[in-house]
Amino acid sequence: MGLSQAQRLTTTLRTPLTIGIRREDPQRIWERRAPLTPDAVHELVSKKNARVLVEPCDRRVFPPQEYVKAGASIAQDLNSAHILVGIKETPLERLLTSPATSPTSNANAPYVPRTHLMFSHTAKGQPYNTPLLASFLANPTRSQTDAPLLPSLIDYELLTNEDDGKRTVGFGWFAGVAGVLESLSAMAHAHLEIGIASPFLYTPRPHTLPSLERLRAALHDIGKQISYAGTPQALGPFVIGLTGNGNVSQGCLSMLAELPIQKVAVKDLHELVTNSKTDLRKIYLVHAQPEEYLLNTTGRKYERSDYYQHPENYRSVFAEKVAPYLTLFLNGVGWSKSFPRLMTDQQLAIALERARQLRGARFMSIGDISCDIEGGLQFMTEATTLSSPFYQVRPSSLPSHLPSVQVMSVDILPASIPLDASRHFSKALMPYMDSLVQMYTRNNFKGKFARALERATIAAGGQLKEDHRWLQPAVDKWYANGAAGANVTESVDHPTGQPATKAQHNPELKKVLLLGSGMVAGPVVDKIAQRTDVQLMIASNSSSEIQRLTSGHADVQSKVIDVGNRTTYADLIEQADVVISLLPVALHTTIAELCIEYRKHLVTASYISEGMKALHDRATQADVLLLNEIGLDPGIDHCSAISLINKLHDEKKEIVSFTSFCGGLPAPEVPTVPLRYKFSWSPRGVLTAALNPARYRLNSKTMEVAGTQLLRSSFPKIPISSEFTLEGIPNRDSIPYASTYNLGESSSMRTLLRGTLRYPGFSALMYCFKSIGLLATEKTVQFDRWASFIPQCLGIHLNAPVSQKDIPSLLAGLVPPSDIDSFTHALEWLSLLPPSTIGFVPSPMPPIPSGPMTPLDVFAYLLSFKLRYLPNERDMVILSHEVIAKHSGPMAPEEVHTSTLVTYGTPKASAMARTVGIPVAIAALSIVDDRVPIRGVHGPGDRSIYPTVLDGLEEAGLSMKESNIEGLLPSIVQKRESITGGGGCSKTRATWTVELAQKVSKNR
Template sequence: MIRSIRTRIALRNPFFMSTMPKRDLTTLGLRREDPKRIWERRTALTPDAVKGLLSERPGELAVEVESCARRCFSDTLYTEAGAKVVPALSNEVDVVLGIKEPPLEDVHRLISGSPEGKERKWMMFSHTHKGQEYNTPLLSAFLPPAKGQTLIDHELLTAPSTGKDGKPSRARVAAFGWYAGAVGAGEALSMTGVALLKRGIASPILHLPRPYASGSLAEFKASLKKCGEIVRQSPVSNTKGQGPIVIGITGAGNVSNGAKDMLDDLNVEWVKTDELAILKNARDCKPSEQLCIRVLGRAALIDISQVYACMIPTASYIVGKDGSSFARTEYYRSPEKYKSVFSDKIAPYLTTIINGVGWSSKFPRTISNDEMSALLDSSGGRQKLVAVQDITCDKEGGLEFVNQFTTIDEPYFQGPGGMLISSIDILPSELAADASGHFSSKILPYVRRALFPGSEGNKAAEDDTLEMAKIVDNGKILETHGWLLPKVEAWRSSSTQNGISAKQDESKLANGQQKKRILLMGSGLVAGPAVDVFAARPDVHLAIASNNLSEAKSHIRSRTNVEAISLDVSDEGALAEVVSASDVVVSLLPAPFHPQVAKHCISHSKHLVTASYVSPEMKALDQAAKEKDVLLLGECGLDPGIDSMAAMRILDRVKREGKKVTSFVSWCGGLPEPSASNVPLRYKFSWSPKAVLTAAQNDAHYKMNNEIVKIKGQDLLSKHFPQVKLWPDLQLEGLANRDSMPYAEKYGLGEVDGLRNLFRGTLRYRGFSKLLESFRQFGLLSSEPLKSVPATWEEFFLLSVARQLDYKKSLTAGDVPGALGDLIGDITDQTETMDALKWLSLLPSDASSSPSSIPIPDLRSPVPVDLFAHLLSHKLSYAPGERDTCILHHAFTLAPAGEQNGKLETVTASLICYGDENASAMSVTVGKTLAFAALRVADGLVKQRGVTGPYEREVWEGTLQSLEEVGVVVKEEWS
């Protein structure tokens, strides 16, 4: 299950309850449309309409508007109109208004979250009254056991009118038909241009912009007029026997009129249906012969480069089976007596069909599949018809061969005979603002009556219209729609027998409870194990949001409770939507993005869990998070993460036994298994290369042997610990890890003065620090952009070294030995470094090295550390069959509390975790830890709020237990 957002795909917020309005107010809720419909930008009420409603009922009416970044009118405009913009509608809304049907989980949320029996009206195009099976679950949601729900369908809102036969009738009062026809005509013209190009014919309409590209109806009509002028000025060209473009429009209602109006702006030449055959005869004529052919009864000459159009009335192709002519009254009374001759009399002469005629199974099809086959056979595969725009979107309906729905993203598919077919069901959304303004003006009186029935004097006609549009009234299906009830009962029975079927809402459990919605941001190296943990919970629905959609999709693996979303976190509107739609946000994004995400979590009252250190920027959000009852839980990975959880478990026992800590030394690292470490740096990357390079340049602060030590980031590698003896078969060294001093307070170790050692370090194989220090001196770890973009890795190296030595001219290959000597000095170090540089293809090419085949990344700014990280990610990646190792070692020295010279005790905690062919050790220890912690938050087991790490029992105890159950065990030894 995949969703795109921007063009992209967004979730709904299932639980958020916005600030509730006073109960003496009637509340209107304006929905955002289903985020699965990424092009659905319309709204049922414009900001001006909302402003007008509120001004009519000061102190009586409140309007909630669900925030939506893709809506054609911004949130700001609704706020300025007096509405309250909310992440999701509160359970106090009295009337819920939208365009299309809402996601089923939103309906369940509002109904289940409201007081039992609360009366609420829903106004929408529900697509249920014809018995549409795909929306049977939606119809079911408004019926018992739900109470007090009323469903009003926009499509059934009709008012008294006069029919074409002069008799009393009823006409729809709120529809998008004209706009569907107008946009459909634009899509048909664009598609016709492409279809003709496939035939080897270039027409000026090929360059007509699609309607949505114009932005407004006025701009689109201007484009049509300009295109029409170009068509009329174009010389006659070779049409390869296709003849002039002829467009046929079926129907005579608003849809057809909208299409006709657009073709009028194109300035087409209109003809009648009985003139179509004459137009076809012109297709093989030479330009000089055009003067010889006249349209019947008219002075106009046929021009094969012109665009012709024809309105096709039903009477021109529906005839009696007995050969009689069309009779409207009898046709609608006895449609079985009639047949269509469209495929014989009309279709052979058309280039394009724009279908505006709806269809039901009682009536003959305009063109059946058999009739289409016969048309193709009779033309020998060279039929004139090349494009079909089915505005009605009746799948396998009046045009039976239209067997797919299409989208604005992918507007057509290839049908019989190679023709292009389009069937887009949200055409008006391409001109969203214009269409919304029209619809809003028509629906407003009925929204007003739904909110305040029986008021404002005699409005009986409007009340009657509303009554006739009801499908469900106060929980009961109306008698006129009673035939739908067996469908609902059959669906419910099937769902009960089959558990959660494909027809059911996937966000609901079999017992009707709402699934916990987890948003996982990021899909990279450590995401897989986290996804496995979440997906294993049937009461969880996981959305993976990433700027690499294919990578995110790779984690789905046919699991029905996992979906992928394309997300650019720089798009604040899109970010707000996906955050608001979740219960818990889990971020695997780089740490600098976390404050941005956290602010949205606070705004929408969502919890956030990350594996990153709590930065000062995050800590600054503590009070705001507490005020919104939000938990921003960081440091839930390996280091930080498991290290702190393991420490807290030991310290919990220390406290219970009345002891105190006199020394704490902790080491942690992710390394290749020794057999895979025979490479420069003796290191391979199982997580972010840039994060590794950056961490090796952080300032450090610790206490060792009763001495406080501070190390600047630029000196960290040169002041590494050359030997760290923890496991006899591992040749390890270490680097101080950031600032260890705050851990005295975080872990409850007591005053720093009372500790002999307070140290946290990072483990590497011996040789790592010295070689990486050489690379740092060459400028390869710099964050300052180079002055020019290198074309090769050799050039990248030369530019970086030249800047380090402040060369006034470009560095050449001959300068390299001397430059290296100036930078790193010792010949022994230089030899090892030179070998590493050659292995990495950074030295200028010579007989012993070759240029790298790894392309230079296209970065906005040539930052050395970014370029070098990219190179290392390729050169120092794990080969098939190789595995990584994560190691952790804590050493505590304990003393009896209150005793000066009591016996000291040593406690160690150690972890060795190996990766395998399915997942790296790093991804397991980070991803699963993060997921287990997030699930505890989602399950309501973590009561703490604000910005914190995993220092409370409610986090670490359960998370460590879950890790042990999957084989990640921290072993303790007390002596």
């Protein structure tokens, strides 16, 4: 076990050795297992002369009185125990690290280091358990002379055979047994939701019966019913797929044997499922072997030794050959990063597309018994609990017409069969307990079980064992960041769904909670993680995104939550100082209400909704700031505009014109595609924005544009940069910004306009799409081939049947003649019309939507596939204001001031992510530092906010470039003049107001 010679000299006791059986963490409500049974305790007491103490626990499968009968004592604490055994890791606040002492009164009685046995979840460097590992190691706050008396840590997971290296103490077989029952029960629930009741509705969940024998009998009765009456015809042949050949899969096979199983080969699946005469009174089992679904890309046959030496030469074809035919898939195979996944997110779409073409309910349900988060099954992103054993999986890359998949991924399955699992575990553990007793009582540490304990020891004598010394830097970093000597504990969940443990923190650290982990979260995390005096916690429903965000940030904590269930994150809000919400806008009011309840500040990048406005008085009374509109648009646009306007006001100048445009676009070098636009998420919002009405001031007139005419009311050649040309589209209602920006009465403004930037041609092409009904939302379409999409949209738009041959003449009548060529080319590029150019090869199309959808939703689905950013393509963000100001007086000269930001995406983060995420982080840190005194619901317009944000953006390389031309008379400012453009470029141009007015006048 790695004890030093000095330790071994002090380990011979004059009193019986004391063994303590811990009570498991109370937060693990389903943990009823015990490491040692009463029979094992009786053997230790009667044959080994050991003293056994048992912490009381009414949840444990063996009642306290059974241990008392076996010779143990019930003890409220285990302070006198030398060996402490439990199942899962010990909560930090209950971990005994001081040496044990002999109960005799002899002043020379030796101190004895303790030994802890548990599944510690530290051997792989799990960051969430670094505090636990550190408790076994010498550190700067401890006297180094005490280090040899620190306890030893032995991990059950590392107990192995000498000959084959296989684990000897564990619960894998019982995970398979329980996994079959949980998966069948969850699957029956999924079938019931689609209107089919199967015999498996009566499958007992493993915790509902007291023994494995009773569970087997119940499943056997279901099997007899199936043999007699069969499974529902609507489900088709009932096929169970199984992977793996270890203890997990053997447990599965043992339980499945209670059903009328007929084994089939992978090659027979298609005939089995498609044959209408297949016997429904059997359950078909395909136990897929690696050679059946692992393909060697070099052309060689699968060989196990070659696979483990060269896993990069293999890819899985499970999604094509096996998955589509399965009614239930039981995954019992493990996975590590250097090996190919069993199924990727993309392969899930392939499997579901093929499954929906077969009869029956195919590939609706998965039991991932191995429970490797984002492992062999990339789309399995979270572990579930026995309280809520399954969830719906839908990767963001999954086409909208394909269904989600139900996954059972309970990570403590053996805990649901506590009696039989505990008996099995205790029997396997006892030989190792015998070796430990001999070590303590006879200083004899020899034999194969002793050597196995040595291999399973992670730490002893205050030092990591040689095989585990690579863990030391993480522990050192944890101490360096203020963890040493901490007296505050907090419950933290590992991103893979591991149950909560206690993480120590510096009590002076401020705590920021980030809710959400989407595309803009990366810069937020990077910015806040730079602060050594701030502890960041990320909470999201996507463990894959959490892992991406925490990569490279060892000190950032995380927890998987259910964003739809406030109880899963309310405690995190209570523990935080500042909360950042990057969740969908609809959830912000709920988050804000919790922040008010717990008196915590909130930051969001979203517009202030009516629901948020209504919380102003409550937030003020609670001394809470609910800060919104602190991203890009809204956000940086507000900060930079207000800064410029306030500076002009401080100079006693009157603002007569304010114009602002903002947009996120592909960088100019990105290859040209229809719309000259690309989407990094669903384009539905962009399409619906093209239907919004707009209102603004121009040439001292209030202009109102109906939603039907928005795309015909764009402004060409917005003069921002000489490097590329842009057009602008009015953005909703600009009039209220007279108040937001303190511009006075809107009626006194000559110009007041906020707009969206696009490349030239966007509005015209989008108008063409609208003209043929592609943006319609009132009715739905459904088709079996993409060629039918445009005829159906035209039919709805014209309220008359349309055939393929009618399309050319109809397009000529609906689309402006000047746009017909570019529009036809766009439809051909999108593969919605046959190509007119010889040799033109259409690009691939996404799968056909399976159900009825509005034309706009179908079009958004198609564009998300066709116009997505490709690798190495970067985006661009442009924000520019033009303000015309003057001193008072009718003949006072006017000045044109511009403020412009042009920035590009980087390999690490998109321009959109940086311009939204960085201001959010800056604002949150400013609040953490108590630099923002305002309370209630606000945007960033207060002087305690926007200057700090702008300074932080300048440090991040996102500063606004300001310029101005002074002394222009009102008559001169209406003419073309040479002025300095934003971003440092100079060109001859009119002021924005002139060019925009000329365009509107021409259109009118």
